[in-house]
Amino acid sequence: MDLVERIRSGNKRTLSKLITEVEYDTETGREALRELYKYTGNAHVVGITGSPGVGKSTLVARIVKELRKREISVGVVAVDPSSPFTGGAILGDRIRMQELACDPEVFIRSVSSSAGTVGRTTKNIIRVLDAAGKDVIVIETIGAGQVDLDVLNVADTKVIVLMPESGDEIQMIKAGLLEIGDVYVINKADLENAARTKSQLSLAIKERDGWIPEIVMTIATSGEGVEKLVDAIFAHKKHLEDSSNLRKGRLEAVKSEVVEILVEKLKMRFYEKFSNARYSDIFEQVLDKELDPFTAAELIEKEEGL
Amino acid sequence: MFIEKDLKEIESRKKEWESKVTSLIEKYPERKDRFETTSGIEIKRIYTPIDIQNMSYLQDLGFPGEFPFTRGVQPTMYRGRLWTMRQYSGFGTAEETNKRYRYLLEQGQTGLSIAFDLPTQMGYDSDHSMSLGEVGRVGVAIDSLRDMEILFDQIPLDKVSTSMTINATASILLSMYIVLGEKQGVKKEQLSGTIQNDILKEYVARGTYIFPLKPSMRLVVDAIEYCSHHLPRWNSISISGYHMREAGCNAIQEVAFTLANGIAYVEACLERGMDVDAFARRLSFFFACHNDFFEEIAKFRAARRLWARIMKERFDAKRPESMRLRFHTQTAGSTLTAQQPENNIVRVTLQALAAVLGGTQSLHTNSMDEALALPSEKAVRVALRTQQILAYESNVGETIDPLAGSYYVENLTSKIEEEALKYIEKIDKMGGMMKAIEKGYVQQEIADAAYRYQMEIEEQKRIIVGVNRFKVEEPVEVEILKVDPEIEKKQIERLNEIRSRRDAGKVKDALERLKDAAGSEENLIPYLIEAVREYATIGEICDVLRDVFGEYRELTVV
Amino acid sequence: MKKGKNIRVLIAKPGLDGHDRGAKVLARACRDAGMEVIYTGIRQSPEQIVETALQEDVDVIGLSILSGAHMSIIPRILELLNESGIGDIPVIVGGIIPPDDVEELKRRGVKAIFGPGSSVNEIVEFIKSIT
Incomplete structure (x- = not known):
């Protein structure tokens, strides 16, 4: 059986190994993504964020349980922060989901936010899970910072978790x-x-593209309100499918992804060029303030015929 | 306590002395730049009256048996009656444990202390899949009242005091004990003993919780309330610092977190509408005793004083008994080493001595082989003999609180009280202990302290004899107790037998009534008593409660 | 192990024993040594542990157990690892394990056993050496 078949047939070992390859953006990983691409796009991706302490992990566990009750297969990607110094991380979001660990229709993967590319990494991990046939993929984010928004952006439905606040303004x-x-x-x-x-x-919230964001009250520890929350997620899914905006939105996403890959490639190509001494004079001049960086870039542009 | 003039004189003479010492140190440096207790309190070269000049004898020390109880909770202390020598034990089946208890009672032990296996502690029957390998392992397996009947065979409940290390299922075990008493013809009023029943510390250390915090607190208060009406000689809770200490916190944190838990229980009881003086006298405490000799003694004294003040000032208790912090001590298991296990006898002796000098009401001394396996009979005997030697040969108990007035110990006592109070104030600001636990604050403090402690050992800043210094290559020659693997099978057989013999209809009815009561606000103890009387199992009872209450999941705090 | 890839360690407490001090200290030491630690917490069944190892593609499995149930639980985990085709992931064990059992567990495939008093730095170095 080749890789694609093994992934499609739900071989967990293969799936798990491939996610690692994708995470580290290896050749094997990229090759697999090329082959798997045509099998993606079926899963509904739900991103869940909220500040630390609002009960995100507990809620995610409840959502997955509710989805399983509806016989929907689920992939979970749980992102945790890593140390910028050592790269080490404690990936502990699973703790709340361990009772789901043995469900054959659930696949949970913890990811550290070590690289600045966690947004792209997550997107590709989702593709793998998507190709493996998961109906819904839930991403749990760290709950803070730009990394969070990058991760959230790959979701079809973005769920923001808050908790009651005493202040006048919502944080x-x-x-x-x-x-x-x-x-x-x-x-x-x-x-x-x-x-x-x-x-x-x-x-505070407003209608966007014909959708008025829903507000759901939950008590994650007891499970209260989770059914409604899952209903709301599916209502949004339906809205996306019914609306002409879905294709438009996805087209935009595809465009920006291809551009990103192009930029990355160009960047690599330039670095290769710079590694041989061709432009070292120009850089020396910029360092010595004989040239400014803008002019330097223009010079190289001309030289390369761009 | 001192005359102003004398203090001035002492101060100036001390300065002179110090300047001499300073020049001496330049030539012969001291062993370390900074000396400190295990909790990180700096230890000075010497202590003098200056270090306790703000202390007031009457307000801060007083007399034994009187507020603030710094010097002890009873007026005669060990001159009246020695501390209770209470060795925690239990393993395997009820039959075997019963044999061990009768042996210990014959050997002169004065109270029983039951260790339960983990399935019993967590509300699983012995045949539950999570019970695999755990049945009868760290304590005795109790599935139903039948096991309790065997456990206490020929042990009259009106003659012994029984301490049960049980928390999440404490109310169920208490109910079994009550029914067992009935069957022996012993009235509830005559029953004497303790249930640990301290669920809060389970969320931060040890981990034998079942339900979320709120319903767990309700069960705790149910037991306290029931005992305050029906079991006047029963300690309905033993608020425990021991496990938090074992999980890695230091002496100051042990006092702070234990008393903060105590505050949470008192508040919960008051919320239930109980009068503080009706239950506070039955609250008891449980601490660890570590190696830092003076700090541990000071810790016990500080805890007593701080609790007395909290009960009087914060909760407006009127009866002195409500302000007394009575406590059990166990020598610290985490200080035992697997290497050169005989050295543990010395550690245990020092810790036991500190506990006695600190005024403990009862004491468990660890066996030297506990870092290797469950203790063997011989090791248990040596541990008990250690206490007996302290009690009968050393004369340390012949006067009360002999270290009072030591400049160092008094200074340390005040310091620990002060620092612990700061923690308690911080927890108050968070909204109390339950909130602090929900946030993971206490768990994080303990994890941090444990990590620091370990790193100090790694870096040789902290020496453990036989572990990171003075090592030898040695074969382990300690006799080790092994639990018979057949126990699990036997226990499950008995469980099945009970299930087939009891009146299934009555069990079902009792469990249904329990379920209804769990959904209401009624005290659950009477319903539990009815259920265990019909031989409903712990697993069945807990499943009913899990259904109503839900289950707790731990926070990720590393 | 691939160059530049972080070591992924699963740290779990099987059985009902809740004494997690050792597990937490090791988790933290591994993190500080630059590893990614999948921490599952207490009360893990053998099935949960093996499934987690499978899904998380870990390089090492660290089990901490102090209740004495190790001879029932650890062989079961080893068996399930083999059945799931990931018997090649090294398993290390920490806790109170009597000498006879140490031998038996090693014979069954446990890579190393660390008793009380073990240095966490040594454990960290050991993990690095086998990945």
């Missing part, structure tokens, strides 16, 4: 997450201020 406004969420969750809804947070939130 998420600062993080800019109010512009991108498709579904908002107020978790720990049994806490004080839940209703108030909800009404503040509903004032």
Whole structure:
């Protein structure tokens, strides 16, 4: 059996090994992605983010359980931060999902955010899981920073998790997450201020491309509200499928991905050129302030006939 | 405590002395730049009256049996009655453990202390898949009342005091003990003993929780409330620092987190509508005793004083008994080494001595082979003899709190009280211990301290004799107790027999009533008593409660 | 192991024993040594551990067990690893394991056993040496 067949038939060992190849962007990984590409695009990708402490992991576990109840197969990608110094990481999001570990229709993979390319890595891991036949792929993000947005951007449905707040203004406004969420969750809804947070939130969010983001109240620890949350996710999925925007949006994504790959290639090509001494004079001049970097770039552009 | 003039004189003379020492040190440096206790408190070269000049004898020390109980909780302490020598034990089946108990009672042990196996502690029957390999392993396996009947065969419950190390399923085991008493013709009022029943520390160390925090707290309070009405001689909770200490926290944190847990329980009881003086006197505590001799003694004294003040000032307790911190001590298992195990006898002796000098009410001394396996009979005997030698040969118990007035010990006592209070204030700000646990704060503090401690050992900043210095190549020659692997099979056979013999209809009814009660706000103990009386198993009872309460999942705190 | 790839270690506590001090200290030491640590926490069944190792493509499995249930649990894990086709992943064990059992577990395929008093730096170095 070749790789594609093994992936398509759900061989976990192959799947797991391939994810590692894809994660490290190896030749083997790229080769496999080329072959698997035509089998992708069937899974619905759900990104889940929220600040640390809002109960994300517990909620993800509940969502997966609910999906399994509906007999939907699930892939999970859990992203955890890594140390910028050692590259080491504790990947502990699984703790909350371990009771799902043995379900043959669930595949959970922990990823560290070590590389600055975690957005792309995640996208490719999703493709592998997608080709392996998972119906829904849930990505759990770290909950902070640019890395988070990069990861979230690969999701079809973006779920933002909040918890009741006592302050007058919802913190998420600062993080800019109010512009991108498709579904908002107020978790720990049994806490004080839940209703108030909800009404503040509903004032703050706006219709986008014909979709008014839904707000769902949940208590992840007991599972309350999770059914509604999953309904909301599927409602958004249906909206995407019905709307002409889906193809338009995906076309944009494809365009930016191809451009990104091109840029990456060009970059590599330039670095190769620079490694032989051809332009070293120019760089020396820039360093010695005899030339500015903009002029230097123009010079090289001309030289290369770009 | 000192005259101003004397203090001035001492201060100036101390300065003179120090300047001489400083020049001496230039030539002959001391062993370290900084000396400190295990908790990181700096240890000075010497202590003088200056170090305790702010201490007031009457306010800060007082007299034994009187507020703030720094010097001890009883007026005569060990002159009246020695501490209870209580060796924690239990393994295998109820029959075997029963034999060991009767042996220990014959040997002069004065109280029983039951160790349960992990399935019993976590509410699984012996035939549950998670029980694989665990049945009868770290303690005795109890599935139903039948096992308790065998465990206490020929041991009259009105003659012994029984301490049960049980938490998540404490209310169930207590219920079994009550029914067992009934069957022996012993009234509830006569039952004496302790259930650990301290679920909060399970979430931060040790890990034998089942349900989420809130319903777990309810079960804890149910037991405390029930005991306050019906079992006047029963300690309904043993608020334990031991396991947090074993998980890696230091002495200050041990005091702080234990008392913060205590505060959470008191608050929960008050919320239930109980009067503080109705239950506080039955709260008991449980600490570890480590190697840092003086710090440990100071720790016990500080804990007593701090708790007395908390009960009086924060909770407005009126009865002195409500303010007394009575505690059990176990020597610290984590200080035992697998290397040169005989050295552990010396460690245990020092720790036991510190516990006695710190005024413990009861004591468990670890066996030298516990870092290798479950203790053998011989090792258990040596451990018990260690206590007996302290009690009968060393004369350390003949006067009360003999280290009071030591400049060092008093200074250290105040320091630990002060630092522990800071932690408690921090936890208060977070909204109390339950919130602090939900956030993972306490877990993180403990993990950090454990990691630091280990790194100090790795870097040889902390010496463990026989482990990172003074090593020898040696074959292990300790006699080791092995648990018979057949135990699991036998236990499951008995479980099946009970299931087939009991009245299934009555069991079902009792479990249904329990389920309804769990969904209400009623005290669950009477329902548990009815269920265990019909030989409902721990697994069946816990499944009912899991259904209603849900299960707790740990936080990722490393 | 591939060049430039982080070592991935699974650290799990099988059985019901909740004493996780050793597991956590090692997890942290591995992280500080630049490894990716999949930490599953306590109360893991053999099946959960093996499935996790499979899905996470780990290089090493570290098990910590202090309850005495090791002779029932660890052989079962080794067996399941083989059945899942990942019997090649080295397994190391930490905890209170009597000498006889140490021999038996090694015979069955456990790579190394670290008892009380082991240096975590040594364990970290050992992991590096076998990956």
